[in-house]
Amino acid sequence: MYAIVKTGGKQFKAAENEIIVVEKLDGEVGTKVEMTEVVLIANGDKVKVGSPLVTGAKVVGTIVRQAKGPKIVAFNYKAKKNERKRWGHRQQYTQVRIEKIEAGK
Helix, strand or coil: CEEEEEECCEEEEEECCCEEEEECCCCCCCCEEEECCEEEEEECCEEEECCCCCCCCEEEEEEEEEEECCCEEEEEEECCCCEEEEEEECCEEEEEEEEEEECCC
């Protein structure tokens, strides 16, 4: 059984006892998280597709880790102007262990 969940403006495939990496969620390590924006639920041959969401469905998980991704370095340069600018960014993310998928109605 798996579900497609929307969080952080993106969609993720979530299966039970699996760890997914999503955009940063509020909460400490060990906190329960409920994701209610479920787009699709598949259980073998049975598939429920929402329009746009599956009513009553939710995915419950636990936060395993809060961390930052790799550093992305960007550089601006304009020739003959002696103009250079360098900066970096590290995106924050959350690892969530999926505990159960509730299909709803």
